[in-house]
Amino acid sequence: MDNSNNVLGLLIVVFLGVLTSQVLSKTNSPDVSALNVMYTSLNSPSKLSTWKSSGGDPCGDSWEGITCSGSSVTEIDLSNLGLSGSMGYQLSSLTSVTHFDLSKNNIKGDIPYQLPPNVQHLDLSHNGFTNNVPYSVSQMTDLEYLNLGNNQLNGQLSDMFQQLPKLKELDLSFNSITGNLPQSFSKLSSLTTLHLQNNKFTGTIDVLTNLPLDDLNIENNEFSGSIPDKIKDINNLETGGNSWSSGSSSSSKNKSDKKGKSGGGGNSIAIGLIIAGVALGVLAVIAIVISVFSRRTSAHESRFLDEERFSRKSFSRELSRELTSEMHKDFKEYKSVEPSASIDIVSLQNLPSVSLKQSFSDNEFANRINSRRSTSVRAVAYALSDLQNATANFAAGRLVGQGSVGRVYRAKYADGKVLAVKKIDSSLFQGKRAEEFSEMVASISKLRHQNIVELVGYCSEQGHNMLIYEYFRNGSLHDFLHLSDDYSKPLTWNTRVRIALGMARGLEYLHEVCSPSVIHKGIKSSNIFLDVELNPRVGDSGLGRFNELTSQSLGVGYNAPECTHPSAYTIKSDVYSFGVVMLELLTGRMPFDSSKAKVEQCLARWATPQLHDLDALASMVDPALRGLYPPKSLSRFADIIALCVQSEPEFRPPMSEVVQALVRLVQRSSMKLREDLGASRRMDDDDYY
Structure with missing residues (x-):
């Protein structure tokens, strides 16, 4: 009897051990999902034989290149595996990853905005990444x-x-950064190596003068001026191939400039003086031309800046006038207009801001959209050269989001005129039909x-696909709620x-008026823009085909529980x-705030x-309201929120x-909103432009 009990006890212990091992080895769901997407984006490479496109257990099954601590992925090292494709859109979910290395592969496209947020070692060098950091x-x-x-x-x-006080080594060498x-x-303050x-x-x-550098390589750029004395003291210094002023090193600390030998007698000196005189004359003429041109340019730019300032003052006066009028009209039932089934491309000849030069492929693109012509909806074809001029x-400095x-x-x-130009990540069009962008513009x-x-318009030239929108100087709701300033x-x-x-009216239009329905897949405060009267405009509408690829990157805290893929x-x-x-409007809090206590980090879960x-x-x-709100209105507002954030989708209201x-x-509440604009408006400031 005792033996059987011992055997039974041993079996129970073994079973519990196996069970415990399985539980402990189970990888966190967000990590699994992020690696699934990454595997697919890398074209499901055969060298990652243990990886999967859905599900799996990276930690328990020891996926190639993956290191874990408990149930969290902490390191990803896929260097020199001949990988291609792109990196995926869900890497920001890998919150425990501290080491991320995809160097020496053939990965192309933009470096995604979504990267492991707590990474300490990031190496994406020796690939084909384009665009910017x-x-x-x-x-x-x-x-x-x-290392990029x-x-x-x-x-x-x-x-x-x-905000990078711990950064010790930075390598941006062998790119085309300007x-x-x-x-x-x-x-x-910790940087010791800069290439x-x-x-x-x-x-x-x-x-760079006051940095603790001991290894600096800035060779083969277009730097000018002189090399500060402190920098000359750096142990490993390479500075050749630049346009330094006289007396600066041209190659490295350990190499001095070669000085030309004098000689050739009086004739060579005379010839030299003649050449110098001619050169000075040419330089004088150039200086005069530059001076005249600069005065004209400065005058033009000054007038433009004055016009902008006048525009902002007019904007303020317009808001002040609005204080005297009732805003009840904002709450009248909006009768949505059925969207047109077609699109009109405005003739380029009638647009002074659009270049008349178009390639055959550009005309072909316009023709595809013109096949759906209508006189009710208009989208302008903008030339790439004009957009380049308008965005410097x-x-x-022109990047706003x-x-x-x-x-x-x-x-x-x-x-x-001021417009917002959305330059779509080129990787999103890899492997797609050429006409997909034109179809998206039409939609x-x-x-x-x-x-x-x-x-407002679009541009599709030289591999660039861009959408042009209205520009809202008041910025986004996110700016108002979370970027408070003077x-x-x-x-x-x-x-x-x-x-x-x-x-709500904007989303009602997309969901219930448009046919077929439009699922936004990107509702967040940074996508809600405010016009001069602080009325909201939902941005990025109609980009669902891309958000289908990027819905997991909507942002921590915004995604519904069912959005596991x-x-x-x-x-x-x-x-x-x-x-x-x-909830952000109610509390003034971010949807996810890692600086708060763990129980309060996820706004929806806490609230x-x-x-x-x-x-x-x-x-x-929100403490910023200073108690100035009707309690009953607050309670009813909260009741509506509770309906929308229910965990079961079927219980959420249309x-x-x-x-x-x-x-x-x-x-x-019998609301009268005439005081709101004056109390809430964003004040004029030069930095906003």
Whole structure:
């Protein structure tokens, strides 16, 4: 009996051990999903034989190149495996990864904005990456090693290095990066190794003067000025191949300039004086021409800046006048207009801002859209050269936003017109039919609603695909709620309700008026733009075909529970994301904030159980409101949120019911919004342009 009990006990222990081992080895679901997407994006390479496109257990099954700690993936090392394709769109879910190495492969396209946020060692060198360094690097506060060398990166570096105090080694060599070194380089207080050789950097290197560098290579750029004495003391210094002023080193600290030998007698001296005299004469003429041109250019630019300032002052006066009028009209039922089934491309000959030079392929593109002609909806074909001029060649200083679909730039024209240009990530069109972009433009152009950002035009040239939209100087709802500064005043309660109602109407139009229905798949506060009257406009509408690829990168905190993979996203998932934005309006909190206690980091998870508790609700409300809100209105607002963020999709209401509930809230509260614009508007500031 004792023996049988012992055997039974042993079996139980073994069983529990196996069971425990299986539980412990089970990889976190977000990590699995991110690696699944990455595997597919890398074209399912045979060298990653243990990887899977869906499911699996990377930690338990020891996937190639994967190192884990418990159930979390901590290291990814896939260097030199001949990998191709792209990196995927879900890497920001890998929150425990500290070492990420995809160097020495053949991966192309843009470096995705979504990267492991807590990475310490990031190596993407020796690939075929294009475009620029993603701005998300600025948020990697634990980063110690960054190597993006030997790629095809171009454009200017954004000024994004302020928050990287731990960065010790930075390598951007052998690319085509242009412009001056960003001033935030001076904040890299731990930087000891910096390799920038073989790029197209310009300007001086003064910003590097006080860094603790012991290895600096800036050879073969277009730097000018002199080399500061402190930099000359660096142990390993390579500076050749630049345009240094007299007296600066031309190659390295250990190599001095070769000095020419004098000789040749008086004749050579005389000849030299003649040549010098001629050169000085030529230089004098050039200087006069440059001076005249500069005065004209400066005068033009000065007039343009004065016009912008006058425009902003007029904008302020317009807002002030609005203070005297009732805003009840904002809550009248909006009668949606059935979208047109076709699109009209405005003739290029009638557009002074559009180049008349088009390639055959460009005309072919326009013809495909013209096949759906109508006189009711218009989308303008913009020339790439004109957009380059208007955005200063897509300069970093014109970058106003960046997301999973691409970067957004501000385009300024001499006549005062300002537009937003969304430059779509080229990797999103890899392997797709040539006409897919034209089909997308035609589809988006049909979306017309007072709460939807309007598509103004498009550009498809030389492999670039761009969408041109209205530009909103007031920025996004995210800016107002989370980027508080001395130029802003907090949104009043009535304005927040009005914004929620406008958003709801926009989504109601997409879901229930458009045929077929349009699922947005990207509802978040940074995609809600505010016009001069702080009415909301939903941006990125109609980009669902891309958001189907990038829905997991919507942002931590916005995705509904059912969105474990892109195909699971439905209209009801949009409703959930809308509810999260309403929570942001209610609480002033980010949808996910890692700086808070763990139980409060995910806004929806923390707030939902408290939405019907009046005492808890009062403590949750945004402190910026300073208690200036009607308690009953707050409670009803919370009730609507609770319906939208339910975990079961089928229980979430359609947007038409959300609109009706918000309209009833307004009617019961007898809201008068004439004070909201003055209290909530963003003040004028030169930095905003």
